[in-house]
Amino acid sequence: MKGVDTSGQNIGRYRLLEKIGEGGMGVVHLATDPQGRQVAVKVLRPGVASDQTALRRLAREVDSMRRVRSPHVAEIVDADVTAEPPYVVTQYVPGRTLEQTVRDRGPLKVHQLQRLATGLAAALSAIHDAGIIHRDLKPGNVMFLDNGEPVVIDFGIAQGVDATRLTATGLVIGTPGYLAPEIIEGEDAAAPADVHSWASTIAYAATGRAPFGSGTFESIFYKIMEGKPDLDGVPPALLPLVRAAMARNPAERPTAQALVGLTSRLDVERTMVDSPSAPRTKPLTAVIAPPPPANPRDFRGQLPPVAPPPAYGRQQPYAQRPQPAPPRERPPEPPKPEGPKPYGLYRLLSFMLLAGAVGLAMVLPSIAVVVVVVVMLILRVADRAHQSLTSKRTRRGPKPSDVAGVIVRSPFSVVRGGLTMALISPIAILAGVVVLVIALAAKSEMTIARALSFSAAAFIITTCVGPGSEPSRRQLSRIWGAVAPRRERAWIVVGVVGLLVFFLVSFSLSQTPELRPFDFPVFKHDLPHLRHQLRKLFGN
Template identity: 40%
Template sequence: MSLRAGDPAEIGGYPLEARLGSGGMGTVFLARTSSGRPVAIKLIHQQFAADDEFRIRFRQEVAAARRVSGAFTAAVVDAAPEAEQPWMATTYIQGHTLARRIAMKGPLSGAELRRLAIGLAEALRDIHRVGVVHRDLKPSNVVLSPEGPRVIDFGISRAVDQQTLTITGRVIGTPPFMSPEQLQAPRDVGPRSDVFSLGTLLAYAATGHGPFDADSPYIAAYQVVHEEPSLEDVPAALRMVAESCLAKEANARPSADELLVLLRDLPTDLDQIDARGAGAGRTRDMVTEHHFATPATPTPAPPTPATPTPAAPTPAASATTPAGPDTGSADTSIGRRSRPRWRPVFAAAVAVTVAAIGGGVAALTAGGFGGNSGGDKGNSLAVPGAALPDGFEPWHKAVLGGRPDVPDELRCVARDEALFCGGGSVVATRIRAKDGSRVWTAKSPGVPVNGVHLVGATDDTVLGYRFAAQDAPQDPRSEVVAIDANNGRELWSVPSGTQSTAVTGRTQDAVVVGSDVVTVDASNSRFEARNAHSGHVTWTSPFPAGTQCAPVPVGPQLVAMCAKDAEVNAFSVRHPTLYPVDRASGTLGRPVEVNGPAVPIGVANGRLVLLQVHMEGTDPAGYNGVVRVDPASRKVTYSRPAQTYAGTPGMADGTVYVSGQTGLVTALDPATGRKKWSRQTGVEGASGPVAGAGALYFSSATGRVVALSPDDGKILWTTDPQVDGLTGQQGASPRVTLAGRAVIVAAAKNTLFAFDAQKPPKSG
């Protein structure tokens, strides 16, 4: 939509290109940053600028949007809530809103509908984890991007620990998609109000109409509070989930974490259901299983001897902890719902997350990308006969982060008997591998980018990421920080770009190669190589014209993976190009084109190995090809596995591994693409592998670890979960680090624990 007469030419220094739309409170424009990246700027209408109450709400919107910036929302780029005419700039998300999509093409169905449902639940999970309630989840606030659904417009959202902004006689929201408590008692609105709204969206997406649609908003509001939803046309399997979301009482609804588990159990194609609404041929998780209670008075079923006994309910999270399951109610837990429409067999079960392909990736280690490594040495790998650190005893510690509202998770790298970890709101910390005691910690004040962890480490320097605080807009949004490994003193810092996920599918904006660190500059226009300890710039290398690039280490060497600006901006890189990088000068060699989309995962026999991503429309749906690239000879070979494998990819000792959401681990030959073996484990959505001591280690965010034999995938041992965390995650970088024979595991909430590989904790 072209700019109109009277529209400004620029806002806050951002030149405007077009109108994206206009609503009751403001107009949204398409603009460009100085580097040319598109942003959406919301400019508040002039008549509201003098309204103090509105300014308060707009400041809340900016604060909430900053807190939840992540994989499922639009990240805040800039804002001026105190300007004469307030405005906020966010990343531009390409795609139609759900409302527009339904109007153009009609209701969604099958796998597309299931992906939308899971994506929206993931978005709510991330929003609620940082303590925010959206309060206006509706079709026009969901954008269907090529990466999946994004939730936008936090105009009436609030932090859980804030007072609700209320106006006598005025209901803020959209009645057909509001919860009963929003209409009756706005101050009591919590996370499960958003779950109710999500239930209305599921029905709307499946049928083209809401479950409480009416000619009048007043009638719609009455139906929300008093009437049962209209769900007759919703596919039976999804209908049962929607019913649980649309319970009138907030306590009877699942949390976003629990909802993800329910959605994960739905059949891949929601249209393929039997007469009872159960999916045919779906894979059940070995650890967690969910059942729906029948809505009518059921006939008692005969007892089943093999049915497990539900675990005791986990105590509700404290009011100051925004993350974790069941934060929607302060005084109830899974075991104390007044009107349960569903129940978990194991109350400790938590969420399934289909994260963007990625995770903090620092260097190639043991043939694979490791999110906890750096330099040519890679991880300190345990080998048969390796010793434990002197004085080692099993330990379990938590590292205090910089922000209590950030759901942190660390990644670590071992150097001799020192352990260096970072991620979330921790730039880096040094820990003694023998007992978990901390030597020093450097904290990050701001909200981190999802999946960004430690950059890496050399013999004398640790490198991590620091994110600016919300009240320090003058600081770089993200920086690479170098810290003296011995005393924790900051040596230098440099602003860092953040575009690599769009290029490589992995968060890899800085890598350690030898004694240098290679970063992407803040304008996303060139590589910069520095001595890791001194910060002295050894070379800079501009990206090829019209492209954006990310550094990819290949053992001691380096390649640049680049994509055209248009593909990066559209988050649809289908034609990546690789350039060998001269380590001494930064000069780019001759280009090597790769059939994409493809994700680099490791090195085998000196060749870079990538997995080709299978796309279903605009959605990634697993991996269906193996690519090997020899940077020296520019030779590219392709192999096609017998099937598509979905999950988290990794590489160790020359073998490709894919770890699925439900614990299935598959080993593939990178030369032929053939399956070597597959093994069903009890570790859902594990990241890995890490190889050492004759075993492969995979671990989930709960701290549950499984050790497999590299030869045939035989399960050597499995540990129990250590903390409450998300399971079924995809794309996370490895959480296990080996210091000699010691297995060190990073889990949710900045938890670290360690044990002897030969004496793992007993399961059960």
């Protein structure tokens, strides 16, 4: 993603320091806010940023995530899904991920496991209470604070990250080894899917191994569908909860809220010796219940009643749902995303138009100034309309009345754009005046009309590229993107526009500037007198 992968750049109000992560949906940067506080900025990739459906979903989830308040969740700080590129800002959590900790130091001790299990369950409970689903809970998305408490990161925006395509029409959302079986079957993610991922994450922390292996995703999916996790090494006190959370039927899994109470009441120290070589044949008990049977389905009666998950679309009853055969052939690869737009060529085209406007100013300075001001105003109004329309459609989807609403509000947008340009125009006027004074004071026999043409050119350049011109330039880039969305067509447009601008500039250099239709008396009387005074002042 060009323009955001190197340190020292800005995204919105945030200054990027370094890249700290990367996934299928975007690149995560360590950044600082205007107050100097560190945050994590996730910048979406161009393929995601161009998907309006994905942006609408992201905007709704960002609104929901703002309501999540938990010490075990990295909170949303800011977001702008209508920016170019879109980005999401979250609390920065320094430290190591669970995946790094286990890889470098081995499985967690039993007291650490209980703390992890309770903290992750509390995080999921807070997320589910806000009406959202994490979708990608895994060891790489769990951080440890200095005090040992776990914090869940990258929640609610995980859809699309590490996605694996199963069929030509279906996507599995999440990381293969930590998916719930219903997700593999193609159902929408619901709260029980996060609980299944919780169990897989705890199993990894306890054993140092992915519970369903690390081979091809076909073999991993087969083990998940068959309910055959490798749980050898999970402490007996946690084993019943992990098995229950991995139940094949989503309705049989405990809720995240129930897991908080169950894990916090476990007496892991009385149920296991930390040494891995300690015999496991003596009775092991937990304070919350008698020793559970090995069969996970017999554990259901020992857990609090769990309501079935909410229905997401039409679903067959679980008992009637056909069980798919394990995948045997590698599915087709997902289509490659289209390449990024040639923004460099768009900037070149915009520069060519600026050169053409300067060339017009050399021949008809008054008309050139009026044309440029009107065009910049139209672009500014169009940019504002585009931003407003995109923001509304992102939040609540497109409606037939959207365009009509933009048209109705256009007079107010024109007035607002005109006032904004009036506020920033003194800078361009000052640039034009400075150039005019220099031209009049020069020793050359430059005519008043030529001096005014140079002044008009300075005004035009400052208006087009100076402070406050970004909205107009942004909208012009959108126009180029619509006219020439691919590099091949953009080069054709560059050739055509470049040829026209070349002839215009060549013609303007050989012509005498014409001040009409704005040939004011001040140009004929006052400016010659001003030139005489300036040359006298500077000893010319």
